[in-house]
Amino acid sequence: MKQYRLHIYAIGIFVAGLIVGLSNMIFTDEPQTAPAVVQEVVTETIVDEVSDTPVETVISNVAADEPLGLTETMSLSAENNDETYAKEIRIKSGQGLMDALLNNGAERGDAFNAINSLGDLYNVRKIQVGQLLNAAYSPSGDLVRLSLQKDFDHRINVEREGDIYKSTVEELATQTITRHASGIIEDSLFLAAQRQGLPQITIVELIRIFSYDVDFQREMRKGDQFEIFYERTLSEDGRRVREGNILFAKLILSGKEINLYRHTPDNSDYAEYFHEDGQSSKKALMKTPIEGARLSSNYGRRKHPVLGYTRMHKGVDFSAPTGTPIMAAGDGVVERSSWFGSFGNYVRLRHNGSYKTIYAHMSKYGRGIKKGARVRQGQIIGYVGATGRVTGRHLHYEVYKDGTQVNPMNLKMPSGIKLAGAPFESFKVAMTTTNTQIDETKSHILLTKAITEQAPSISAE
Numbered sequence: 001m002k003q004y005r006l007h008i009y010a011i012g013i014f015v016a017g018l019i020v021g022l023s024n025m026i027f028t029d030e031p032q033t034a035p036a037v038v039q040e041v042v043t044e045t046i047v048d049e050v051s052d053t054p055v056e057t058v059i060s061n062v063a064a065d066e067p068l069g070l071t072e073t074m075s076l077s078a079e080n081n082d083e084t085y086a087k088e089i090r091i092k093s094g095q096g097l098m099d100a101l102l103n104n105g106a107e108r109g110d111a112f113n114a115i116n117s118l119g120d121l122y123n124v125r126k127i128q129v130g131q132l133l134n135a136a137y138s139p140s141g142d143l144v145r146l147s148l149q150k151d152f153d154h155r156i157n158v159e160r161e162g163d164i165y166k167s168t169v170e171e172l173a174t175q176t177i178t179r180h181a182s183g184i185i186e187d188s189l190f191l192a193a194q195r196q197g198l199p200q201i202t203i204v205e206l207i208r209i210f211s212y213d214v215d216f217q218r219e220m221r222k223g224d225q226f227e228i229f230y231e232r233t234l235s236e237d238g239r240r241v242r243e244g245n246i247l248f249a250k251l252i253l254s255g256k257e258i259n260l261y262r263h264t265p266d267n268s269d270y271a272e273y274f275h276e277d278g279q280s281s282k283k284a285l286m287k288t289p290i291e292g293a294r295l296s297s298n299y300g301r302r303k304h305p306v307l308g309y310t311r312m313h314k315g316v317d318f319s320a321p322t323g324t325p326i327m328a329a330g331d332g333v334v335e336r337s338s339w340f341g342s343f344g345n346y347v348r349l350r351h352n353g354s355y356k357t358i359y360a361h362m363s364k365y366g367r368g369i370k371k372g373a374r375v376r377q378g379q380i381i382g383y384v385g386a387t388g389r390v391t392g393r394h395l396h397y398e399v400y401k402d403g404t405q406v407n408p409m410n411l412k413m414p415s416g417i418k419l420a421g422a423p424f425e426s427f428k429v430a431m432t433t434t435n436t437q438i439d440e441t442k443s444h445i446l447l448t449k450a451i452t453e454q455a456p457s458i459s460a461e
Ligand SMILES: [Zn+2]
Pocket: 297, 313, 315, 316, 317, 395, 396, 397
């Protein structure tokens, strides 16, 4: 018998492994509150119910997206115990709450009073078509209970006490799980992620958090890779899902890794995404990409120093000694690094989909500053000079947002913090925790796959 149970257990793991293998994705779990979607629980269910459980049933038990609802069957049997009659009511098109209750056996006075009470906690006018109500009636036909789901994790219960109704909000138990997915980008990140079963809302968030680092229009190549580790919250019955935060994400672009960790820094109420070195993904462009310089000409209308007539100066000038280093205002890619007419020696950087910066009149270029090179914020891209049409040595600096020049001094960009000292130490601890969670998830996948491979010989016994 013991051997038999082991055998069944192995099949259980095999089935679960197959599903995981198919979806190439796994649910990690909190074993103490395991619901139907967790593999181990399903496996045990098979052991208990032994031989006749059809495989199809097993699969529908573990299927991530459509787990079986448990609470409805449970609540029905509970209603039976106190001899009330329970009824599920679904709001139909053009129907209000009142109509729905009257059409389903409630007396007008009861319905009116119950809805009045419900109205304290719920905007009854905004009830949606398809909304499910759970009503219960006494043997004599009085409406004794009415409940409905308010949002993902709240239910409103209206209870009759004597002749009046009272409403309360019930916080519903939920379970947060983590998921891991990775893939190779053949066409677009969006499609690659979708193929791995990532929900749309999570893919959009994935693209958003990388948008400061990556120009998705130009930098993605076939064969680039992504990895993501994110949360999902499940309702107690496993039927409803709320997508959660991305805890970690990685892009490998032309062999270069970009990692982002979600973290709430000490002394902050807001989570942000950080690179391993503590740099926030939200990097502001530097307003002054040069040290020890004097702002010599501001953005706006001015009389041109060489041409003599008034024209728009669509940049800012910084006066500094020839040879003063000029820094990349932000992380990005060199789009041009060559002589450009009146601009002289000229560099243009593309920072992401929206921002570009240009640097003109340089005496020489920084080392390795060639078209296509990636630069980090603060990296030296050139040196102050007086090349092109100028009266004296200075840096002419422009910022483009979505194709038009903007005043760099008025840039409203998120301030990109870099963690240092104690906050950086806390971040490193958090990073280690996340990495451990990811490793556990990955080893879980490997274990399941290994058992899957052995499984045919076991089931042939
Ligand atoms: Zn200028």
